Amino acid sequence: MAHSDSSTSLMDSFRQPKAVWAVAFACVISFMGIGLVDPILPSLQTQLDATPSQVTLLFTSYLVVTAIAMLVTGWVSSRVGAKRTLIIGLVLIVAFAALAGASGSINEIVGFRAGWGLGNALFIATSLAVIVGSASGGFSGAIILYEAALGVGIATGPLLGGVLGNISWRGPFFGVAVLMLIALVATIVLVPATPTPTEKSSIIEPITALRHRSLATTSVTGLLYNWGFFSILGYAPFLMGLSALKLGAVFFCWGILVAIFAVFGAPMLKSRFGTPRTLYAALFGMAVVCLVIGIFSGDRWAVIGATIVSGIFVGLNNTLVTTAVMSIAPVQRSVASATYGFVRFIGGGLAPFAAGKLVEHYNAHVPFIIAAVAVALAAVVLSTVHGALVAADAEEESAHSHERADAEEAVREIPAIEDEAVLAESAYRDDQKFGRPVETRR
Known part of the structure; x- marks a missing residue:
């Protein structure tokens, strides 16, 4: 029964208004920007005469600025x-992606990626709120979408980064600029105007929200x-x-697993084992x-295999x-979205740069x-809110049970309503046949 319910919920997640699909499409392009530069990292190191830690600043500037900007999105x-x-x-993403493609040095790209991160923060936090607010299928369905x-x-x-990066390292940046321009037009045309909220958010609200354990x-x-x-x-x-191109293929396989386990695996396992156990x-x-x-950082195939397999756990965790x-x-x-985005992207932004520095000073x-x-410690920290989860x-299960009960009750009432309608029609014809006043029958 739980599996059937999760399948139904999954189907409902994809029956959405045009506005939701427009924002979801823009989300796809926006999230492309996270892994876009992966296949061209070694190329940037070689062609722009940079160290690995300098190149990883493309992630750091992008994600740290995204994190800080999350505080002002609300x-x-x-x-x-x-x-x-x-x-x-x-608009910011389109502009800064194009400027990054036109850059002549690693420092310029790092700077423009920071501007890209500002646009990304404004878009990501708001897009999640728009999808949750506009999507059919409930809150869980919106998260799945x-x-x-x-x-x-x-x-x-x-994959796009690998294909375009095989032509030039500039290609992926210009590619995202064009795709985001399409997403911009779709958002302007398909997303209805939203009223300005009557209550104004405080700029420190996401920080003060951290007082909640x-x-x-x-x-x-x-x-x-x-x-x-x-x-x-x-x-x-x-x-x-x-x-x-080959790096693009590796991370494409990784990303496919991310998508499968985020969309299909997470709801199914959550339905069977619950959120906390699945997350542990x-x-x-x-x-x-x-x-x-x-342990096997010197073995290319071990690194490739482990990286691809990590997509399973990334999808579930996301x-x-x-x-x-x-x-x-x-x-x-x-x-909550802004607070969570701020904290988690700080970790995501600092990790690649720290990795580069640790390799330079120690080893891979x-x-x-x-x-x-760090990830093992995450499970320990999560266990402290096990009861709340x-x-x-x-x-959520109780809400779904009530929805199912209401739906089943409605289905049971349909035959009775139909039978009542048939009897009423038959009585009406009898009245006409025998000349009885129709209005005397109820």
């Missing part, structure tokens, strides 16, 4: 409205998990010794993958940690062993 959105905030974010967009974007980003705990879990995630995403390409297993699996890369944050945070979901084993410890699952 403040901006509450003053100009959600649609205008989406448009501002998309959002994570589906994330999975598809992460999967296709490296449940939100702070799940956000720290996200930070530690993202440390492992972006250690792999940001530094593993340097250990593979592959061309841009996913975090443990991620820690093992990081440890394998750390969906379930986001759902957990939104489910148990005692604040508005827009504030160290950053991934540290990443394994179980309660959130029970509340």
